[in-house]
Amino acid sequence: MAHVCKVFSRRLSTSTAVRSAIKHVTVIGGGLMGSGIAQVAAATGHDVIMVDQTDDILAKSKAAIQKSLGRVAKKKYADDGEAQASFVGEVMSRISTNTDAVAACGKTDLVVEAIVENLDVKRRLFTALDAAAEEHTIFASNTSSLPIKDIASATKRQDRFGGLHFFNPVPMMKLVEVVKIPETSNETFERLVNLGKAMEKTTVECKDTPGFIVNRLLVPYMMEAVRMLERGDASARDIDTAMKLGAGYPMGPFELADYVGLDTTKFIMDGWSQKYPDIEIFRKSDLLNKLVAEGKFGRKTGEGFYKYDKK
Numbered sequence: 001m002a003h004v005c006k007v008f009s010r011r012l013s014t015s016t017a018v019r020s021a022i023k024h025v026t027v028i029g030g031g032l033m034g035s036g037i038a039q040v041a042a043a044t045g046h047d048v049i050m051v052d053q054t055d056d057i058l059a060k061s062k063a064a065i066q067k068s069l070g071r072v073a074k075k076k077y078a079d080d081g082e083a084q085a086s087f088v089g090e091v092m093s094r095i096s097t098n099t100d101a102v103a104a105c106g107k108t109d110l111v112v113e114a115i116v117e118n119l120d121v122k123r124r125l126f127t128a129l130d131a132a133a134e135e136h137t138i139f140a141s142n143t144s145s146l147p148i149k150d151i152a153s154a155t156k157r158q159d160r161f162g163g164l165h166f167f168n169p170v171p172m173m174k175l176v177e178v179v180k181i182p183e184t185s186n187e188t189f190e191r192l193v194n195l196g197k198a199m200e201k202t203t204v205e206c207k208d209t210p211g212f213i214v215n216r217l218l219v220p221y222m223m224e225a226v227r228m229l230e231r232g233d234a235s236a237r238d239i240d241t242a243m244k245l246g247a248g249y250p251m252g253p254f255e256l257a258d259y260v261g262l263d264t265t266k267f268i269m270d271g272w273s274q275k276y277p278d279i280e281i282f283r284k285s286d287l288l289n290k291l292v293a294e295g296k297f298g299r300k301t302g303e304g305f306y307k308y309d310k311k
């Protein structure tokens with residue numbers, strides 16, 4: 001009887017929760033993407049807890065958010081320094097931080113994970129959070145390439161699990177891919193789409209296929225550029241110039257790889273080449289692996305395919 005009541009009360013609480021929009025968001029991972037997701041969620045009126053492994057990392061995450069908000073504020077309020085400062089201050093006041101992921105998920109509407117692109121680490125995290133989060137809390141992963149179902153299966157709330165794939169830099173890129181697995185309930189999918197819209201993004205619906213929509217097309221393109229470089233067909237600079245001037249891209253493939261992170265790009269290819277060994281476009285690159293092995297992750301470490309001034 002108790003079980004029936006629990007299921008009934010969950011259905012009741014979940015269905016009543018559907019009518020209430022997502023207000024409180026916990027972002028796990030305050031790196032390139034997590035800090036951007038936290039920033040945009042706070043800038044669009046949501047209360048945010050951002051979680052990372054150490055207070056030092058979280059201080060850097062908040063500084064990055066502050067800097068990005070400064071750029072947004074300049075565009076919003078031109079020469080009005082006071083308006084800019086109060087905009088930045090108000091958004092920052094909505095972001096709190098915590099190094100304890102379990103504590104940060106005790107009372108929240110949505111947990112968005114943006115930690116390292118590693119399936120085991122993501123699964124371990126969500127298993128721990130599943131026991132702590134309230135029944136109505138939805139879980140979402142910002143993974144670039146891992147199957148949502150392989151992450152969700154680490155929890156007992158696959159009906160309340162989906163993918164929310166934002167794009168880098170989150171304050172600028174207008175798209176969010178909303179990914180459903182067969183178990184994702186309609187209510188959950190609807191709430192994730194509504195959150196994307198509340199964050200002033202355009203949403204597209206994706207199935208749980210490798211790379212969803214954008215990365216299935218974009219990452220093989222980036223890797224084909226790396227293979228072109230490996231063959232000596234052209235220089236990285238010329239390939240970037242060619243794609244910007246010939247195809248109208250804002251960044252060439254090597255600029256983009258350095259921007260996304262060569263570590264993340266490698267993790268994507270590691271996963272795809274392992275899971276789909278016969279698909280040619282998912283094949284790893286020795287050059288990419290060498291750069292990552294040398295600690296050259298792109299902008300985030302000051303060197304990737306190109307060198308960057310340490311800001």
Ligand SMILES: C[C@H](O)CC(=O)SCCNC(=O)CCNC(=O)[C@H](O)C(C)(C)COP(=O)(O)OP(=O)(O)OC[C@H]1O[C@@H](n2cnc3c(N)ncnc32)[C@H](O)[C@@H]1OP(=O)(O)O
Binds near residue numbers: 215
């Ligand atoms: C792999 C993953 O799973 C999926 C992905 O995310 S793949 C990557 C997807 N993203 C892309 O393809 C990005 C492609 N690049 C771009 O769109 C543009 O180069 C860019 C928006 C990143 C930068 O714009 P660009 O004009 O090239 O340079 P930049 O002068 O730095 O920025 C122009 C304006 O955009 C705004 N801007 C850029 N980055 C910003 C940020 N992080 N925060 C706030 N504002 C920003 C600023 O207003 C800036 O003007 P400002 O310098 O006077 O403040």
Ligand SMILES: NC(=O)c1ccc[n+]([C@@H]2O[C@H](COP(=O)([O-])OP(=O)(O)OC[C@H]3O[C@@H](n4cnc5c(N)ncnc54)[C@H](O)[C@@H]3O)[C@@H](O)[C@H]2O)c1
Binds near residue numbers: 029113
């Ligand atoms: N970089 C991109 O362009 C991009 C775009 C879309 C999606 N993604 C995806 O988003 C995720 C994060 O990518 P990123 O580029 O922000 O990486 P990042 O390396 O910049 O940030 C990852 C953050 O997660 C933290 N972290 C790692 N394990 C953790 C744990 N167990 N608990 C709490 N924090 C932990 C790290 O300390 C780091 O700050 C990945 O799954 C990636 O595939 C990346």
